[in-house]
Amino acid sequence: MKKNAFENWLVEKKRLKPSSVRHYVGAINSLSRASGVDLFNTSDAQLIDEYYEQYGFKEKDATGNRMYISGVKHFKEFLKEINVSNELIIESVNYEANVKHELNNIDSVPRLSYIPQSRPKYKKVSKQKIWERNPRLASEVIQAMNFRCEGNPVHDFFISNRTKRNYVEAHHLIPMEYQDDFEYSLDVHANIVSLCPVCHKKVHHGTFEEIIELVGNLYAERKIQLQKSNINISFDELSSLYK
Incomplete structure (x- = not known):
């Protein structure tokens, strides 16, 4: 109620x-x-x-x-x-389902691209923008990472019934809600990481110290790719987005 x-x-x-x-x-x-x-x-x-x-x-x-x-x-x-939360939940559920669907449609390891892309489309809910995310891009990153957790490569908790591979999820290192602060798209290979469910939960719900340690490691691995995609952000700036 x-x-x-x-x-x-x-x-x-x-x-x-x-x-x-x-x-x-x-x-x-x-x-x-x-x-x-x-x-x-x-x-x-x-x-x-x-x-x-x-x-x-x-x-x-x-x-x-x-x-x-x-x-x-x-x-x-x-x-x-x-209203915004309900719309985000629906968008998130659909996105995750579509990522899983796309994973089954990729036959070979994709080659990731770091060419800058235009901002994606968005819709407004209660005057707040909800940016579109392409599930194909997330599935390509997961495939390219060989279903490995980029937060910790030894995290292989269980096998997905759908893909028959180690279960991982896609996470946007710079959250999509900050797209307005960037001239180019955040929904690109460079900004999407493959995480096990534990690391994914940690980056959303852990203590700030735990989150920043994980985000710092991911940022170090993706800094050059982000720059190639015309996404320029310092670690301090990225950290502030997780407070």
Whole structure:
């Protein structure tokens, strides 16, 4: 239920005190009761704005501590993140499935290219860009790396039922979300690495110290290829993207 998720988001993401969390959740509850619509089950931010003005909460804020408008602003921000997160999950699932499909369609070891490429296309979700990724490129890197984990070559945890080879996943060393900061495409062979599931989880969920140690090793191996692809970034700049 979005109500519980909103409460957790206020605590974990916004770091608010329990009293503030109660006030903001209570504000959305009040709008829901006044409108007769459970706003915790809607994703329509415009509807929330309309109810805020229609049912007199704007006037209440004018004589109080602006609890309602603060609650509305936080809830709209929460809805935006939920919408983007859902779209990213769908995109990620489809991408990973297509990478696996492409792996079965490559008969010989591909030759990787480091020719600079134009930025990929993107779509906007809640005003945030989600950049397209070509699963063929990721599958070619995995094949070229011989299904080896570039984070640690001895990591061969299990055999994939689909490929009958060591199971690895593709990871963009410079995350695609930073494409706007680069003139040329980040979805290229130079920026895609082959990682075992443990190293892949570590680079997303490990401590900063563990992440940077792994990213530093990967960067050292890919620095020249990145430069050939007109992707210029220092290790310090790359590290800052993982904070």
